[in-house]
Amino acid sequence: MNRTIKAILIVAIATITGCYYDSEERLYPVLYNPCSDTTVTFSKTVTTILQPCQGCHSNSNASNSGAGVKLQDYSDVMIVVSNGKLMGSVNHTSTYPMPKGGGKLPDCEIAQLQKWIDAGSPNN
Ligand code: HEC
The missing domain is CATH 1.20.5 (Single alpha-helices involved in coiled-coils or other helix-helix interfaces)
Incomplete structure (x- = not known):
């Protein structure tokens, strides 16, 4: 050669x-998988699960395509936790199934959201 x-x-x-x-x-x-968290936190688990919702429900976009619902800051997320609309929307049991126009969130992510709410939805 x-x-x-x-x-x-x-x-x-x-x-x-x-x-x-x-x-x-x-x-x-x-990829970080929020389903594998044993301790469910707002800052990591919940925020990651709500990531695909940010296209419409971020602070900057909420008034346009998110109908005023914001899912970025803890205080805003707490509004839809307290009135039950968050779980109703992701479980597709309420009038407005979310994510709008998309498939349902994975069952394990819905369970992680519920686990965080059952723990008293701490700002952790
Ligand atoms: C494509 C844009 C879009 C995406 C993505 C989206 N939403 Fe929404 N969301 C809306 C709109 C628009 C409304 C107002 C109701 C309607 O017109 O369906 C709404 C309403 C809501 C409400 C209030 C429902 C009620 O009963 O008043 C909640 C809670 C919510 N969204 C949660 C979520 C969550 C959680 C995700 C992600 C898993 C998500 N949304 C993804 C557009 C979106």
Whole structure:
């Protein structure tokens, strides 16, 4: 094998393995799974579960597509916890099933929300 071909092969192999790692990281990011929390907290578990709702219910967007319902700050989330609308919406038992236009949240995430509420919905 002449030296030029060897050099091309080495560069090609290095490039392929390099790209392989890059794309694997991008295709399979290590996602945080709120379902595996044993202690359910507002700051991590609840906030992560409500992440897909932020498209409509964030502080900045709530008046437009979220009909004034905000699900970002603890005090705002507590409004829909206290009046029962949060669990009614995610369980699809109330007039307005959420997420609007999307599939139901995974059962384990709904159970984690309920667990947090049963613990007295602490601001932890
Ligand atoms: C595409 C926008 C959109 C998304 C995403 C969305 N909502 Fe809503 N949400 C709305 C709108 C609009 C309303 C007002 C009622 C209606 O028109 O359906 C609403 C109302 C609500 C209400 C009040 C219901 C009531 O009975 O008054 C709650 C609670 C709520 N959403 C929770 C959530 C939760 C939790 C998620 C995520 C799992 C979510 N929403 C995702 C748009 C959205």
